[in-house]
Amino acid sequence: MTRVLVVDDDPQIVRALVINLKARTYEVDAAHDGATALRLAAARHPDVVVLDLGLPDMDGVEVIRGLRGWTRVPILVLSARHSSDEKVAALDAGADDYVTKPFGVDELLARLRAAVRRAEPAHGEGDVIVDTGEFTVDLAAKKVDRRGKDVRLTPTEWHLLEVLVRNSGRLVGQKQLLQEVWGPSYGTETNYLRVYMAQLRRKLEADPSHPKHFITEPGMGYRFEK
Amino acid sequence: MTRVLVVDDDPQIVRALVINLKARTYEVDAAHDGATALRLAAARHPDVVVLDLGLPDMDGVEVIRGLRGWTRVPILVLSARHSSDEKVAALDAGADDYVTKPFGVDELLARLRAAVRRAEPAHGEGDVIVDTGEFTVDLAAKKVDRRGKDVRLTPTEWHLLEVLVRNSGRLVGQKQLLQEVWGPSYGTETNYLRVYMAQLRRKLEADPSHPKHFITEPGMGYRFEK
DNA sequence: GCACACTTTGACGGAACCCTGACGCTGCCG
DNA sequence: CGGCAGCGTCAGGGTTCCGTCAAAGTGTGC
Numbered sequence A, B: 001m002t003r004v005l006v007v008d009d010d011p012q013i014v015r016a017l018v019i020n021l022k023a024r025t026y027e028v029d030a031a032h033d034g035a036t037a038l039r040l041a042a043a044r045h046p047d048v049v050v051l052d053l054g055l056p057d058m059d060g061v062e063v064i065r066g067l068r069g070w071t072r073v074p075i076l077v078l079s080a081r082h083s084s085d086e087k088v089a090a091l092d093a094g095a096d097d098y099v100t101k102p103f104g105v106d107e108l109l110a111r112l113r114a115a116v117r118r119a120e121p122a123h124g125e126g127d128v129i130v131d132t133g134e135f136t137v138d139l140a141a142k143k144v145d146r147r148g149k150d151v152r153l154t155p156t157e158w159h160l161l162e163v164l165v166r167n168s169g170r171l172v173g174q175k176q177l178l179q180e181v182w183g184p185s186y187g188t189e190t191n192y193l194r195v196y197m198a199q200l201r202r203k204l205e206a207d208p209s210h211p212k213h214f215i216t217e218p219g220m221g222y223r224f225e226k
Numbered sequence C: 001g002c003a004c005a006c007t008t009t010g011a012c013g014g015a016a017c018c019c020t021g022a023c024g025c026t027g028c029c030g
Numbered sequence D: 001c002g003g004c005a006g007c008g009t010c011a012g013g014g015t016t017c018c019g020t021c022a023a024a025g026t027g028t029g030c
Helices: A011-023 A034-044 A060-068 A084-093 A105-119 A155-166 A174-182 A190-204 B011-023 B034-044 B060-068 B084-093 B105-119 B155-166 B174-181 B190-204
Strands: A003-007 A027-031 A048-052 A075-079 A097-100 A129-131 A135-138 A143-146 A149-151 A171-173 A214-217 A221-224 B003-007 B027-031 B048-052 B075-079 B097-100 B129-131 B135-138 B143-146 B171-173 B214-217 B221-224
Touching: A003 A011, A003 A034, A011 A027, A011 A105, A027 A034, A034 A048, A034 A060, A048 A060, A048 A105, A060 A075, A060 A084, A075 A084, A075 A105, A084 A097, A084 B105, A097 A105, A097 B105, A105 B084, A105 B097, A143 A190, A155 A174, A155 A190, A155 A221, A171 A174, A174 A190, A174 A221, A190 A214, B003 B011, B003 B034, B011 B027, B011 B105, B027 B034, B034 B048, B034 B060, B048 B060, B048 B105, B060 B075, B060 B084, B075 B084, B075 B105, B084 B097, B097 B105, B143 B190, B155 B174, B155 B190, B155 B221, B171 B174, B174 B190, B174 B221, B190 B214
Parallel strands: A003 A027, A003 A048, A048 A075, A075 A097, B003 B027, B003 B048, B048 B075, B075 B097
Antiparallel strands: A129 A135, A135 A143, A143 A149, A171 A221, A214 A221, B129 B135, B135 B143, B171 B221, B214 B221
């Protein structure tokens, strides 16, 4: 579960945030001043910090620096100040986002989700991979794995696979497929498709003559299914 | 250098941003519609994308999805819409930040710095030393060790090795390789690659004619594998 | 101005890849 | 039942791409 540390000296705001976050099954800690915030952060290791800049005991930017001294936890700053200098100072001190009061709860939550999401450990070096159970496709690394072994694809095969995977689950018309892989003037050379789909299936499908992932939609196009 | 992709259909805004960014020594690409944006992102691998939502050819959220299909590059959304729903939709589609027009340039740049900063590999966390069993590469010290002995590399050889190792496991396109090592105008001099890959293999591979770590992907590029 | 190391360039054999045409199969319709 | 259209399969030939080598160019330090 995601743990949030809410820091604000206004009990109303803290209360509202805590209720909203708990309702969405976040785990919430709250602090009313900077010293408590730093202590709680160290003790509880939150996944994200929501920090009001107007604290009674210390400057908000100092809290950010205190946190950044030892952690890269996402910090989402709340502030009543609209001044550009304030924002720049907070962001350059290490904050991840800056929301001015009054704020919409929906927006705040969306920004919080974004902050948490990007802090998640990336697969490998930060790549999105598609897994079918039989093989995996790593689009950024241009890598296909099948039972632990790398599958070698030619440029055309890869390009075709790429277009299909990017439209995973959706039907891709043969004209679109041809034009994206071979170029705008190749919209009718459907035999290319037949040849290369066969190669992809031979290299990736467990039973190439009964494909489970590269589906033919007769007369229309092809579809990639996990 | 940090590379930024600016996407906006308003030439004024693009111009203003490009000037501001270049003055701060960012490298800037610009696109005025979604299709161009996606193509440029794939071709140039920017470190951060500044994306206006109101594009002429496609919905901005679709551009975000198109990018998120294969990359985690930070996306900073610009928009004239203040509606909370718009923000939530963009952020949940995978955007990292959302700035409403009109925006302060200082604030935008600060948010951009924040986005780039947190995308950087963690300090001291990233493995500076890569070990293949046959040889080790120390990126920080710029040293290569093979069976206890230092391997002497020329500047170009090192530069090439560095790019490959930084993308360990991933395929690096020959154009990208050429442009990163020799400069933006050398994107087609593939014979350089052939010569220098051969030298790297001769110096580092146990059996240079059957490379295990510097893999050729014909027609696409090269890949470094531990 | 010479020696040395590095980069660039050109040429060539061989490997990998892409296109192409032919054929068989299936399902549909006349 | 026969013809037709769409799809899958296969193999050969032309073309592109890669590894290798050698030699010419470039720059730097002595």
